[in-house]
Amino acid sequence: MGKMRIGILVGVGLILSMPAIGKEALTDAQVRQQIIRESLSSYPGNCACPYSTMSNGRSCGGRSAYSKPGGRSPICYDRDINDAQVQAFRKRLGG
Template sequence: MDKRTIAVSLVMGISLLWFDASDAKTPQQTDDQIRQRIIDDSVASYPGVCACPFNSARNGSSCGRRSAWSKQGGYAPVCYKKEISKQQVEEWRNDHQA
């Protein structure tokens, strides 16, 4: 074999290894990580800045009782991990499998 054939073979072999590694499943997210993703998605989908009590209003003050989460009716964003059931975590996991 000449040097060029060896180089091409080497590049092809490395490429195959790289593609096999990229096909490997990513580690499963923990329930806690999924709960945080659900919260992040919920807050991001809220049209204003005060989805949750811990968010900051435009003037920099804490949203507190002005938040959508604190008010009855209307939007009901998910703000805390304790609000998310094991079943909701499993549903999220099933809906977001690669």
């Protein structure tokens, strides 16, 4: 019984210390898309970005928060995200 416990503990330790099997590293493009998704999910209204749609189904365009100076600044496009933000996101995820 003692050897079995030690074996289980060693096995669990090895599993926890290994990188996740099947967990692929995200590309920079995937990280940028995730940052955009998080930004948009935290926006309370319908018109975060110019390409968002209003409740009547029309495009928000210039009515979007992104298009208006001041106030909220949602991240809508890849070009809005610099390399430092990508690295900070990776660091936050632990990778």
